[in-house]
Amino acid sequence: xxxxxxxxxxxxxxxxxxxxxxxxxxxxxxxxxxxxxxxxxxxxxxxxxxxxxxxxxxxxxxxxxxxxxxxxxxxxxxxxxxxxxxxxxxxxxxxxxxxxxxxxxxxxxxxxxxxxxxxxxxxxxxxxxxxxxxxxxxxxxxxxxxxxxxxxxxxxxxxxxxxxxxxxxxxxxxxxxxxxxxxxxxxxxxxxx
Numbered sequence: 049x050x051x052x053x054x055x056x057x058x059x060x061x062x063x064x065x066x067x068x069x070x071x072x073x074x075x076x077x078x079x080x081x082x083x084x085x086x087x088x089x090x091x092x093x094x095x096x097x098x099x100x101x102x103x104x105x106x107x108x109x110x111x112x113x114x115x116x117x118x119x120x121x122x123x124x125x126x127x128x129x130x131x132x133x134x135x136x137x138x139x140x141x142x143x144x145x146x147x148x149x150x151x152x153x154x155x156x157x158x159x160x161x162x163x164x165x166x167x168x169x170x171x172x173x174x175x176x177x178x179x180x181x182x183x184x185x186x187x188x189x190x191x192x193x194x195x196x197x198x199x200x201x202x203x204x205x206x207x208x209x210x211x212x213x214x215x216x217x218x219x220x221x222x223x224x225x226x227x228x229x230x231x232x233x234x235x236x237x238x239x240x241x
Contacts, residue, residue, distance in 0.1 A: 055103035055114035092116040092163035100167040117162040123153035156184040162223035179226035
């Protein structure tokens, strides 16, 4: 089984990504030790590169996959965007701040964006992709699944809130699932061992 270090300290992400990748004979693992990259990119791809490079310094696997994702709201000129995880201190505070910012907005269009980057042990970037999941910002939280902004994001294609989807349903439509599927297709096509 191919082991790939996932450049994150979020165990939810590892669990979600391993669920999507379960039929590919690949296991994604957390970096060993403290993982605290400097995210100073100007977009999702640049931030994903920062994380991949940081993880590759451990040298523990041959490949390092990083993602940078966030929520972009049309009415807020793309905010919170690359600052989604830093929009407020806690997930609940981030949701409340966003709902307040969207309170009087008629345009509720939004999208989740996920950029994924793979680099090798030497820090060379070998694959990149960016995918989206279109939806709307709801006026209140719905559902108990997912994490982050999922409770206020309505997935247009599913006619349900992201937090109302089962893990399997989310693995079909989320921005992260779409990006990861591109990564997995690339790994398979390149016959990466």
